Amino acid sequence: MGHACDHDHDTTALDAVSVRQRISEAEARCQADGERLTAPRRRVLELLIEAGEPMKAYDLIARFGEDGQAAKPPTVYRALEFLERRGLAHRIASISAYVACAEPGSDGDPLHAAAFLICDCCGATQEVTGEQALSLTRAAAAAGYVISHTTIEAHGRCPACPA
Amino acid sequence: MGHACDHDHDTTALDAVSVRQRISEAEARCQADGERLTAPRRRVLELLIEAGEPMKAYDLIARFGEDGQAAKPPTVYRALEFLERRGLAHRIASISAYVACAEPGSDGDPLHAAAFLICDCCGATQEVTGEQALSLTRAAAAAGYVISHTTIEAHGRCPACPA
DNA sequence: CGTGTGATGTTATCTCATAACACATGCGCC
DNA sequence: GGCGCATGTGTTATGAGATAACATCACACG
Ligand SMILES: [Zn+2]
Ligand SMILES: [Zn+2]
Ligand SMILES: [Zn+2]
Ligand SMILES: [Zn+2]
Numbered sequence: 446m447g448h449a450c451d452h453d454h455d456t457t458a459l460d461a462v463s464v465r466q467r468i469s470e471a472e473a474r475c476q477a478d479g480e481r482l483t484a485p486r487r488r489v490l491e492l493l494i495e496a497g498e499p500m501k502a503y504d505l506i507a508r509f510g511e512d513g514q515a516a517k518p519p520t521v522y523r524a525l526e527f528l529e530r531r532g533l534a535h536r537i538a539s540i541s542a543y544v545a546c547a548e549p550g551s552d553g554d555p556l557h558a559a560a561f562l563i564c565d566c567c568g569a570t571q572e573v574t575g576e577q578a579l580s581l582t583r584a585a586a587a588a589g590y591v592i593s594h595t596t597i598e599a600h601g602r603c604p605a606c607p608a
Numbered sequence: 609m610g611h612a613c614d615h616d617h618d619t620t621a622l623d624a625v626s627v628r629q630r631i632s633e634a635e636a637r638c639q640a641d642g643e644r645l646t647a648p649r650r651r652v653l654e655l656l657i658e659a660g661e662p663m664k665a666y667d668l669i670a671r672f673g674e675d676g677q678a679a680k681p682p683t684v685y686r687a688l689e690f691l692e693r694r695g696l697a698h699r700i701a702s703i704s705a706y707v708a709c710a711e712p713g714s715d716g717d718p719l720h721a722a723a724f725l726i727c728d729c730c731g732a733t734q735e736v737t738g739e740q741a742l743s744l745t746r747a748a749a750a751a752g753y754v755i756s757h758t759t760i761e762a763h764g765r766c767p768a769c770p771a
Numbered sequence: 772c773g774t775g776t777g778a779t780g781t782t783a784t785c786t787c788a789t790a791a792c793a794c795a796t797g798c799g800c801c
Numbered sequence: 802g803g804c805g806c807a808t809g810t811g812t813t814a815t816g817a818g819a820t821a822a823c824a825t826c827a828c829a830c831g
Binding site: 537538558562563565566567585589591592594601602603604606 | 700701702719721722723724725726727728729730732748751752753754755756757758759760761762763764765766767768769
């Protein structure tokens with residue numbers, strides 16, 4: 446997801462070796478948990494890691510085939526669902542995009558609480574985890590962001606609901 | 609947005625008098641700021657307040673006409689955009705829904721930071737504001753919620769961006 | 772092997788949201 | 802009052818995001 450503004454930005458692309466390393470780590474993690482990082486899942490994760498920034502689902506669909514062939518939407522959406530379930534990727538609802546997790550499983554919990562700092566101008570997106578995610582405003586200020594809008598949503602079960 | 613579960617829940621519908629009162633307050637606030645709470649905007653706000661829970665855009669569209677006639681999508685989306693700009697309603701990105709603000713302008717800032725506790729079972733949605741919004745996890749625990757997933761997103765401008 | 776579970780391929784469809792343009796309404800100004 | 806501009810509305814059409822449904826395939830397990 447490129448920049449909307451007209452000035453230049455530093456790009457923080459990952460080199461091919463690092464990409465493969467992170468995929469290997471994901472592979473190992475899945476195997477350890479008895480899950481299968483199958484070809485389409487691996488491919489979508491690869492695209493997300495290579496991008497190093499949030500990607501739209503239909504951009505993933507368009508780039509899915511190594512040869513330039515597009516995938517069918519369910520292929521990619523199912524892979525994204527898996528990756529999110531395993532804590533390997535995150536969906537960013539406010540921009541309808543998906544991003545590889547910055548530190549998968551770093552805090553033990555695969556589905557960790559994650560917060561994102563998203564620049565509306567250049568699209569630069571930064572994941573903050575752990576304690577920092579709990580005090581988003583402080584983290585944002587520390588990172589030099591000027592926040593125009595925050596979305597904070599918690600999903601779960603209310604006291605009135607079973608189990 | 610009704611409940612997905614099969615058991616009963618308390619309903620917290622607002623009576624007609626309270627609805628009109630909250631609309632009047634919104635009207636007054638708009639006039640004070642030199643903004644116009646026009647007919648379609650008023651109608652959408654009315655539907656949101658009456659519902660007392662998040663509503664899907666196309667549900668608003670379907671119920672827009674007093675006589676049962678549907679509106680055209682842009683009519684409702686434009687009204688929602690206005691209401692959100694004025695801090696009279698919020699968009700909840702993770703469920704693609706809209707809800708009337710619980711305390712518009714209570715903290716001086718029209719576009720206040722808001723957090724929502726959303727029950728995936730019954731759809732009950734609770735807005736928490738101010739300090740509480742900054743420590744969502746604590747607030748959720750205090751409210752008796754069991755959190756399965758949180759979305760925390762901050763939009764703004766990163767240090768590398770102009771103005 | 773045979774069986775069951777989970778993953779994939781494929782088609783079609785659904786929901787959500789906006790672009791674009793013509794028309795109307797309100798308001799300040801000459 | 803009549804003009805000119807800014808803002809809001811009505812309407813048509815289309816774009817973008819996501820999923821339902823079902824047939825087929827791959828694989829672990831016994
Ligand atoms: Zn993460
Ligand atoms: Zn930026
Ligand atoms: Zn609010
Ligand atoms: Zn509930």
